[in-house]
Amino acid sequence: MGNIGPIIVLALIAAGLVWLLLRALKGQEVDRRVIFAFILVSVAAPLLMPVTFKAKPTPIVRALFDAIDELPEGSRVLLSFDFDPPMSPEVQPMADVITRHVLAKKHQAICMTLWATGQAQFNITMNDVIKTDFPNLVEGVDWVNMGYKAGNEGVLNVIRTDFKKMFPTDANSIPFDSIPILRGVRSCGDFDLIISLGGGRPGLKEWVLFVGDPTGVPIGAGVAAVVAPQLYPYYPRQLVGLLGGVKGASEYESHFRDNYEQYRDMPTPAMVMMGPQTVAHIVIMAFIVIGNVLFFLARRKEGQS
Amino acid sequence: MRREIPLIITISVGFLAILSFFSPPFEPLGEDFTLFFDIIAVFAFFLGGGNLMRVHIDKLIKRKKDWGFSIVTLVGFLVMLVAGLGKIGAESITSDITREGLFSTLYYNVHLPLGSTMYALLAFFVASASYRAFRAKNREATVLLIAAFIILLGSTPIGQMLTNWMPEGMSILEIPNLAVWIMSSPNLAGQRAIMIGIGLGVVSMSLRLILGIERTYLGKDSG
Numbered sequence: 124m125g126n127i128g129p130i131i132v133l134a135l136i137a138a139g140l141v142w143l144l145l146r147a148l149k150g151q152e153v154d155r156r157v158i159f160a161f162i163l164v165s166v167a168a169p170l171l172m173p174v175t176f177k178a179k180p181t182p183i184v185r186a187l188f189d190a191i192d193e194l195p196e197g198s199r200v201l202l203s204f205d206f207d208p209p210m211s212p213e214v215q216p217m218a219d220v221i222t223r224h225v226l227a228k229k230h231q232a233i234c235m236t237l238w239a240t241g242q243a244q245f246n247i248t249m250n251d252v253i254k255t256d257f258p259n260l261v262e263g264v265d266w267v268n269m270g271y272k273a274g275n276e277g278v279l280n281v282i283r284t285d286f287k288k289m290f291p292t293d294a295n296s297i298p299f300d301s302i303p304i305l306r307g308v309r310s311c312g313d314f315d316l317i318i319s320l321g322g323g324r325p326g327l328k329e330w331v332l333f334v335g336d337p338t339g340v341p342i343g344a345g346v347a348a349v350v351a352p353q354l355y356p357y358y359p360r361q362l363v364g365l366l367g368g369v370k371g372a373s374e375y376e377s378h379f380r381d382n383y384e385q386y387r388d389m390p391t392p393a394m395v396m397m398g399p400q401t402v403a404h405i406v407i408m409a410f411i412v413i414g415n416v417l418f419f420l421a422r423r424k425e426g427q428s
Numbered sequence: 429m430r431r432e433i434p435l436i437i438t439i440s441v442g443f444l445a446i447l448s449f450f451s452p453p454f455e456p457l458g459e460d461f462t463l464f465f466d467i468i469a470v471f472a473f474f475l476g477g478g479n480l481m482r483v484h485i486d487k488l489i490k491r492k493k494d495w496g497f498s499i500v501t502l503v504g505f506l507v508m509l510v511a512g513l514g515k516i517g518a519e520s521i522t523s524d525i526t527r528e529g530l531f532s533t534l535y536y537n538v539h540l541p542l543g544s545t546m547y548a549l550l551a552f553f554v555a556s557a558s559y560r561a562f563r564a565k566n567r568e569a570t571v572l573l574i575a576a577f578i579i580l581l582g583s584t585p586i587g588q589m590l591t592n593w594m595p596e597g598m599s600i601l602e603i604p605n606l607a608v609w610i611m612s613s614p615n616l617a618g619q620r621a622i623m624i625g626i627g628l629g630v631v632s633m634s635l636r637l638i639l640g641i642e643r644t645y646l647g648k649d650s651g
Binding site (some may be wrong): 153155157158161163166173176177178181182183207208209210211212242243262274275277278280281284288290294295296298326348351352355356367368370385397398400401403404405406407408410411413415418419 | 455459460461462463465466469470506522523526527532535536539540541542543546547548551552554555556558559560562563565573576577580581583584585586588592604605608611612615616619620623640
């Protein structure tokens with residue numbers, strides 16, 4: 124019974140698209156406001172009546188999962204929260220599930236940001252993941268928040284050889300030398316894995332160019348879908364794995380849940396968002412078909428005249 | 429001297445930056461330059477804020493087109509600035525404003541949803557643009573159209589459901605894997621070409637700047 128609502132909405136959307144196709148066959152163009160209305164319904168309805176799908180991880184997503192999973196317990200993982208509110212719906216679910224995975228594997232999470240807004244985005248992960256799922260972990264011992272540092276790739280250029288020079292204290296103003304988790308960390312070369320979460324500049328590209336390549340530390344990433352195509356050239360030599368957009372995040376969430384029984388009931392925002400994305404993509408494809416019907420009809424008319 | 433001093437600074441800093449990258453003894457110099465850059469960047473924050481105020485106050489006074497939006501910009505800017513610098517609502521002066529106080533309330537309840545909404549509007553424009561632009565006008569456009577369909581389907585669970593029945597040996601033909609192949613093969617080739625082109629462009633422009641050939645950054649009277 125719970126699936127009746129989405130089925131009715133999908134049937135209505137499908138009926139509307141068929142009606143538009145029939146109009147197109149008569150040569151009637153579709154007003155862009157009609158397109159906007161269809162997108163509104165196809166995005167809003169699955170959000171109001173969520174349907175989640177199980178996602179099989181693609182190799183590039185699985186590679187990042189395996190990179191974290193295969194590290195020995197207690198490895199140092201640097202997480203860089205380089206994003207802002209516009210990217211948040213896509214990247215925050217990645218940040219949450221990756222942080223959960225890192226801590227579930229008992230790795231040490233060192234968090235930082237190159238974006239002024241990244242500090243607030245990290246707080247979301249801290250409240251929703253670290254403090255909720257891992258209340259026994261101690262800040263400074265099991266995880267640390269180094270906070271924001273201005274200077275873009277300049278910051279990376281320095282922490283590549285001297286981490287303390289750029290981060291003399293953590294976000295709570297505790298001196299570097301008094302933080303147990305940072306004992307033995309001199310440069311980025313002392314991390315076992317670096318994960319860049321973002322999609323703008325500075326972001327993954329800068330991490331690869333200024334830190335990954337010179338130090339040889341493996342780099343993984345979760346980025347907004349719009350920039351993912353530009354980052355494929357780095358995989359697999361300079362990048363161990365990549366999550367692109369909501370799709371990548373949902374695959375990771377699904378795979379993580381399947382492999383970690385204790386987190387079966389964890390929130391899966393990316394899997395929920397796949398509903399609107401799926402319907403919206405199908406509607407966009409339907410409009411492309413309608414557009415092409417109109418185009419071929421117009422071309423045939425031109426040929427006849 | 430108005431031209432010579434900036435030129436000398438650019439040339440010397442440029443050469444020292446290259447030296448610090450390629451010569452290990454000079455490596456600390458590069459780190460110091462980064463710190464200098466950070467200090468200079470702080471002044472850019474003031475300059476940016478000041479410029480924002482100047483542009484929008486001018487627009488407001490002269491009642492230029494859409495001056496109403498300038499009021500929203502100025503009020504938003506000043507409220508966030510005062511809330512952040514004044515640490516309004518925070519427990520103490522040392523509190524992290526992204527965790528408590530008015531700044532954090534405004535960030536999570538106004539800036540975050542508004543920013544996400546603005547970005548989400550892209551979906552509407554992408555749909556409208558796809559309807560108008562993706563037309564099989566010729567062979568190349570048809571190939572692009574097919575690739576777009578595979579990527580669109582591959583980014584949904586439907587793509588997986590449609591081809592999940594395929595045997596393991598033919599998994600490359602599953603729509604999500606085909607989408608990944610398009611991204612990591614034809615797309616990769618194009619992206620690499622663009623990146624190499626940009627890289628060569630950056631090298632040539634940097635050399636022009638360091639050697640003093642490119643002077644447009646000095647302004648109109650740079651000669």
